[in-house]
Amino acid sequence: MSPRILIVGGGLAGLASAVALTDRGFPCTLLESRPRLGGRASSFRDPTSDTEIDNCQHVTLGCCTNFRHFCQTTGLADYFQREPALFFVGPEGKTDRFAADPLPAPLHLVRAFARLSYLSWSDKIALARGLKALARPVSAQDESEPFSEWLRRHHQTEATIQRFWLVVLVSALSESLERISVGHARKVFVDAFLAHRDGWYVDIPSVPLEELYGGRLTNWLTSRGTEIRLQTSVEQIEMADDRASGVRLASHEIVSTDELIVALPFFRVLTVLPSSLKSHPDLAGIEQLEPAPISSIHLWFDRPITELRHAVLVDRVCQWVFNRTAIGAGHRPTAESATTENNLDSAHYYQIVISASHHLAGRSKDDILNDVLIELQAIWPATKQAKLLHSRQVTEHRAVFSPVPGVDSLRPTQQSPVANLQLTGDWTQTGWPATMEGAVRSGYLAASNVLRRLGQNDTVLQSNLPTSLLSRWMFGL
Ligand SMILES: Cc1cc2nc3c(=O)[nH]c(=O)nc-3n(C[C@H](O)[C@H](O)[C@H](O)COP(=O)(O)OP(=O)(O)OC[C@H]3O[C@@H](n4cnc5c(N)ncnc54)[C@H](O)[C@@H]3O)c2cc1C
Structure with a gap:
């Protein structure tokens, strides 16, 4: 039986x-x-737009081999789109395209890092040294200190901390640098950037x-x-x-x-x-175990505010913007919603993600929305002309555990x-x-x-992406 x-x-x-x-x-x-x-x-039904919207945009990376296997096994993989490039919007509003060269890891992203316009050359040299140091095995001292301390101990400049380390880690781990362990930070950079050339790709449902x-x-x-x-x-x-x-x-x-x-x-x-x-x-x-919050702000405009499918905002309150209409999952109106007064049928739907959103606690939704709109207007002037038709804010207070x-x-x-x-x-x-x-x-x-x-010694867990020979040689990974 x-x-x-x-x-x-x-x-x-x-x-x-x-x-x-x-x-x-x-x-x-x-x-x-x-x-x-x-x-x-998961998603929930938003009555005003009469659509299923996600509690928050979920993305996965190329290095997530088990999640990919799960999607391939069940036929879900066809519903993810791989972004061939990432778009970073610097503090001055300039957009940098970040994409890999056809080279083995870790050389595949060298040119992409070198081109980031919002970091100076001395920042980039500090960053390269920091990444090399982080690739080393975690020491006992590393284990006991938060990543913010490690960064200072490894002479990272304020610009690299605010505009690079924080940007990557707050999205990946949903915590502030003071509450991230060195081991967890190392894992993100090794798996996503250093070990294999496909690790960094972002896949979006x-x-x-x-x-x-x-x-x-x-x-x-x-x-x-x-x-x-x-x-x-x-x-x-x-x-x-x-x-x-x-x-x-x-x-x-x-x-x-x-x-x-x-x-x-x-x-x-x-x-x-x-x-x-x-x-x-x-x-x-x-x-x-301690929880950390993630907030998402869903905005429906009467016109596009940007044609980008996504953007990573550097040194801003908003961290990621997803253009859900362009990505394809934005608006799926039912017959009734197309005839309602607040017709969002042709609206342009964007989702803003703010991870580690401890700092939003206690603030009113209007206040948060106002700050978000000011940021979007500063980056994409078309936002000033666009009419905001509808908005929703969702904060998952216990989104993840803190990687302290x-x-x-x-x-x-x-x-x-x-x-x-x-x-x-x-x-x-x-x-x-x-x-x-x-x-x-x-x-x-x-x-x-x-x-x-049950007597079956089947291997279920999938292996990681293989580490490139060059990364093994350069970093001992
Ligand atoms: C806002 C937000 C954004 C995120 N973004 C990303 C992202 O971009 N990429 C990424 O990889 N991860 C992301 N995550 C993290 C990811 O969603 C979680 O790590 C993952 O979904 C956790 O899955 P789980 O099965 O461990 O737990 P859960 O998803 O919490 O599953 C537990 C289930 O148990 C059910 N349950 C609870 N109590 C009972 C009970 N008494 N009886 C029966 N059932 C019960 C719950 O309803 C739930 O369905 C995000 C998380 C949040 C909240």
């Missing part, structure tokens, strides 16, 4: 476990408390996240025998004879299982664990102290920050553990 496998949580970690197991002939039952899948990477995870992925899973129960909230893990025997739902129903994968966020998971596990030393760190020094020692492995219980989520031990890649890795690792328990 097939083993019963229960997955609690339909974010990317739970979905990745479900895909890996279903693909190997072990369909599961997945329980999700919300009416939709995707967790922190061309449809709303709901269409990816709600529609297509749901079909992929259910057509292969996996059951998905939405609006099914788990209250407690049930234990019997030192095993997880099932879960108790909010409706009091008990769902029994042979193998249990709990894929909840770190700020939720302790509520469902039995008391014997809550105090287990292996799981004691969960309580100490020492954080990795707080993250448990997927194998819990109970043999048939796996814990998964972007916050578990993956070696990655809180990202879709981290979530998929954790889901794959949990699925591997379950497969091993």
Whole structure:
């Protein structure tokens, strides 16, 4: 008889476990408390525009090999577009195109860095030295200090800190430099820029996240025998004879299982664990994980404000601008919305992302919108003529865990102290920050553990992009 496998949580970690197991002939039952899948990477219906909009623009990088594998396995990869270049808008408003040369890493991006107009030559020399130093293995001193200290110790200029290190890291890790560990910063630069020539590419979904995870992925899973129960909230893990025997739902129903994968966020998971596990030393760190916020501002204008598909804004409150209309997922009106008074059918939809948005706390939405519009007007004068038809602001206060020094020692492995219980989520031990890649890795690792328990030694986790020979030689990577 097939083993019963229960997955609690339909974010990317739970979905990745479900895909890996279903693909190997072990369909599961997945329980999700919300009416939709995707967790922190999901959409919601905006009543004014009558469209599905993402809680926040999600992008992935070329170095995210497991997330790509997950998308390729399930047919979602066709709905991502690779940006051949990045567009950085400097503090003076000049746009720099940043693209790779046909050379092996790390030479592929040398010319792109050299051309950044908002850094002086002495900044660029400091930056090159900083990147070389960061590629070295993390020392004990590095481990204990925040990345801001490391940067000063390695003679990085104020301009490189504000206009380069901060710009890259705040987007990748959603934290300020004072709250980023050296190891996490190193990982971003090694994986995205130094190790392989494809690591830095940004892939953007061309449809709303709901269409990816709600529609297509749901079909992929259910057509292969996996059951998905939405609006099914788990209250407690049930234990019997030192095993997880099932879960108790909010409706009091008990769902029994042979193998249990709990894929909840770190700020939720302790509520469902039995008391014997809550105090287990292996799981004691969960309580100490700290969240960091990400805000997104959705704007619908009556005309284009820029033709760029995306822009990275340097030294501004707004960090990324995504031109959703150009990317393709912007506006999908229904028949009713096309006839409403506030007709957004032909509107131009842009999304602004502000990571590590601690500084926005306590400010009014009008105030924030005002600052955002002033910045956009300064960069793209067409914004002054454009009429703002509609706007939405979303702040996810617990978007990711903060990658503070020492954080990795707080993250448990997927194998819990109970043999048939796996814990998964972007916050578990993956070696990655809180990202879709981290979530998929954790889901794959949990699925591997379950497969091993079922007597199958299948490798689920995908390898990293191979490090180029030159990077190995130059940096010892
Ligand atoms: C605003 C924002 C922007 C981001 N941008 C990016 C980006 O550009 N690129 C990137 O790679 N990553 C990004 N991330 C991070 C990424 O979204 C997360 O790392 C990833 O989605 C986490 O997946 P997860 O499965 O670990 O957790 P979650 O997505 O939190 O999944 C947990 C699931 O469990 C469900 N659940 C909770 N309680 C219960 C219960 N009692 N019973 C049943 N189900 C329950 C939840 O509803 C949820 O669906 C962003 C995150 C946010 C919030």
